[in-house]
Amino acid sequence: MKPETDARTDTRKKILDLAEVLMLSRGFNAFSYQHISGELGVRNAAIHYHFPKKTDLGVALIERYRRRFARYVAAQAELSPPLQLERYFTLADTYYDKQQICPSGILSAELHTLPPEMRQCTASFVEEMRAWAIEIVRRGQASGAMRYVGTPEGMGTIVFAAMQGSLQLARLDGSALDEVKQQIRLLLGMTQA
Amino acid sequence: MKPETDARTDTRKKILDLAEVLMLSRGFNAFSYQHISGELGVRNAAIHYHFPKKTDLGVALIERYRRRFARYVAAQAELSPPLQLERYFTLADTYYDKQQICPSGILSAELHTLPPEMRQCTASFVEEMRAWAIEIVRRGQASGAMRYVGTPEGMGTIVFAAMQGSLQLARLDGSALDEVKQQIRLLLGMTQA
DNA sequence: GACACCTTACTGACCAGTAAGTAGAGTCGC
DNA sequence: GCGACTCTACTTACTGGTCAGTAAGGTGTC
Numbered sequence: 001m002k003p004e005t006d007a008r009t010d011t012r013k014k015i016l017d018l019a020e021v022l023m024l025s026r027g028f029n030a031f032s033y034q035h036i037s038g039e040l041g042v043r044n045a046a047i048h049y050h051f052p053k054k055t056d057l058g059v060a061l062i063e064r065y066r067r068r069f070a071r072y073v074a075a076q077a078e079l080s081p082p083l084q085l086e087r088y089f090t091l092a093d094t095y096y097d098k099q100q101i102c103p104s105g106i107l108s109a110e111l112h113t114l115p116p117e118m119r120q121c122t123a124s125f126v127e128e129m130r131a132w133a134i135e136i137v138r139r140g141q142a143s144g145a146m147r148y149v150g151t152p153e154g155m156g157t158i159v160f161a162a163m164q165g166s167l168q169l170a171r172l173d174g175s176a177l178d179e180v181k182q183q184i185r186l187l188l189g190m191t192q193a
Numbered sequence: 194m195k196p197e198t199d200a201r202t203d204t205r206k207k208i209l210d211l212a213e214v215l216m217l218s219r220g221f222n223a224f225s226y227q228h229i230s231g232e233l234g235v236r237n238a239a240i241h242y243h244f245p246k247k248t249d250l251g252v253a254l255i256e257r258y259r260r261r262f263a264r265y266v267a268a269q270a271e272l273s274p275p276l277q278l279e280r281y282f283t284l285a286d287t288y289y290d291k292q293q294i295c296p297s298g299i300l301s302a303e304l305h306t307l308p309p310e311m312r313q314c315t316a317s318f319v320e321e322m323r324a325w326a327i328e329i330v331r332r333g334q335a336s337g338a339m340r341y342v343g344t345p346e347g348m349g350t351i352v353f354a355a356m357q358g359s360l361q362l363a364r365l366d367g368s369a370l371d372e373v374k375q376q377i378r379l380l381l382g383m384t385q386a
Numbered sequence: 387g388a389c390a391c392c393t394t395a396c397t398g399a400c401c402a403g404t405a406a407g408t409a410g411a412g413t414c415g416c
Numbered sequence: 417g418c419g420a421c422t423c424t425a426c427t428t429a430c431t432g433g434t435c436a437g438t439a440a441g442g443t444g445t446c
Contacts, residue, residue: 011391011392025305026305026306027220027222027302027303027306029220029222029223030222030303030306032434032435032436033435033436033437034434034435042392042393043392043393043394044436044437045392045393045394045395045437045438045439046391046392046393048436048437048438049390049391049392050391052437052438053436053437054435054436054437099305101301101302104362105302105358105361106302108294108361108362108364108365109220109294109298109299109302109303109361110220110223110302111361111364111365112218112219112292112364113219113220113223122365123365123366126362126365126366127365127366130362130366130369148380149379149380150375150376150379150380153372154372154373154375154376154379155376157359157362157369157372157373157376158351158355158359158372158373158376158377158380160358160362161354161355161356161357161358161359161362161369161373162351162354162355162358163354163358164354164357164358164361164362165298165353165354165355165356165357165358165359165361166350166351166354166358168298168301168302168304168357168358169297169301169319169323169350169353169354169357171301171304171305172301172304172315172316172319172320173316173319173320173323176323176350176354179346179347179350179351180347180350180351180354182343182347183343183347183348183350183351184351186342186343186347187341187342187343187351187380204425204426225400225401225402226401226402226403227400227401235425235426235427236426236427236428237402237403238403238404238426238427238428238429239425239426239427241402241403241404242424242425242426243425245403245404246402246403247402247403387446388445388446389444389445389446390443390444390445390446391442391443391444391445392441392442392443392444393440393441393442393443394439394440394441394442395438395439395440395441396437396438396439396440397436397437397438397439398435398436398437399434399435399436399437400433400434400435400436401432401433401434401435402431402432402433402434403430403431403432403433404429404430404431405428405429405430405431406427406428406429406430407426407427407428407429408425408426408427408428409424409425409426409427410423410424410425410426411422411423411424411425412421412422412423412424413420413421413422413423414419414420414421414422415418415419415420415421416417416418416419
């Protein structure tokens with residue numbers, strides 16, 4: 001065992017986990033180090049030890065998201081495009097159940113108030129997610145499992161944008177998310193309407 | 194002339210106008226009375242005179258939006274559905290040019306940090322916008338100018354969600370908005386692809 | 387004794403909100 | 417046609433709370 005490494009990793013990870021929940025439900029600007037330290041049973045300065053500036057915490061949060069997302073994409077690379085899309089839908093349901101929105105949604109909404117370092121990696125993160133959505137519908141079209149008008153770029157982008165938007169709308173009207181998911185299936189020719 | 198009424202209306206309106214710009218670019222939580230009073234050349238307490246609590250300002254902002262939206266809808270009720278949709282696209286372009294996002298986007302993203310009174314009228318506002326999007330595609334389908342799979346509810350909701358999402362994404366990648374607009378036209382059968 | 391991982395104790399900035407006072411313009415009695 | 421009153425639309429001056437961030441010290445482990 002490596003207790004000191006474990007302790008470091010442990011507290012650091014707990015901070016990130018709590019910050020993530022807070023960011024996805026309240027936004028980056030609307031949570032403070034107090035929210036985290038209070039929940040964690042440590043002092044405010046303990047958070048500053050691991051993440052000197054709040055910007056550092058924000059960047060770490062996004063970078064962790066990017067790594068997680070890359071693993072997520074790689075892990076189900078061999079799945080069929082329609083199945084990948086359904087997994088994406090399930091992920092959105094998970095956010096909805098926790099009354100959260102997706103990271104790209106909150107980050108792009110708050111963009112103008114974020115420190116430059118965070119804007120930078122947000123841009124990379126969002127670009128990766130959009131590229132992934134495009135790739136799904138491109139492969140879906142190539143395999144014949146999906147049929148739609150327009151380009152994979154157009155269709156992938158609208159799927160991504162609609163999912164981000166509907167997750168936000170679902171906070172006000174729970175039916176929005178299901179409605180959009182079903183409509184996407186129809187637009188991709190994945191069901192017999 | 195009624196000078197006293199003019200003065201009242203004038204400052205009050207200027208406050209609302211500035212608050213609107215600030216909310217659509219930074220979010221409701223990320224602007225302060227200082228931002229407004231500084232720009233306006235008055236003291237902080239002057240804003241509090243017109244809007245005692247920030248919540249009052251927020252509610253007034255949303256209610257004004259609802260009235261404006263109702264007029265907007267009424268004013269172009271006789272236009273053809275495809276033309277109404279194009280007007281909607283133009284409106285989105287206006288937001289994009291100003292580096293803003295749509296009110297429903299910022300309000301639903303920040304929802305959990307908003308005072309209850311604001312959540313209430315946000316819900317009404319978003320419901321009205323969504324209903325309007327549904328109505329456009331419903332009438333478009335009925336007139337034969339739009340053809341699509343699924344229900345008007347599904348299609349209207351996805352159009353609304355996708356526009357909201359793409360306006361946010363467009364802050365990071367300017368092509369997202371145009372891509373989504375074009376894809377919506379295709380999905381509604383409004384162009385010959 | 388060096389280092390990781392905290393603590394206590396603090397600073398200065400900003401925030402919404404309030405209380406009390408004031409300038410000016412309109413109104414009314416006379 | 418002039419003083420007294422009133423109301424609107426502010427001002428100055430302040431409070432208490434929250435915020436990110438820092439400095440210096442302590443404690444346990446290798």
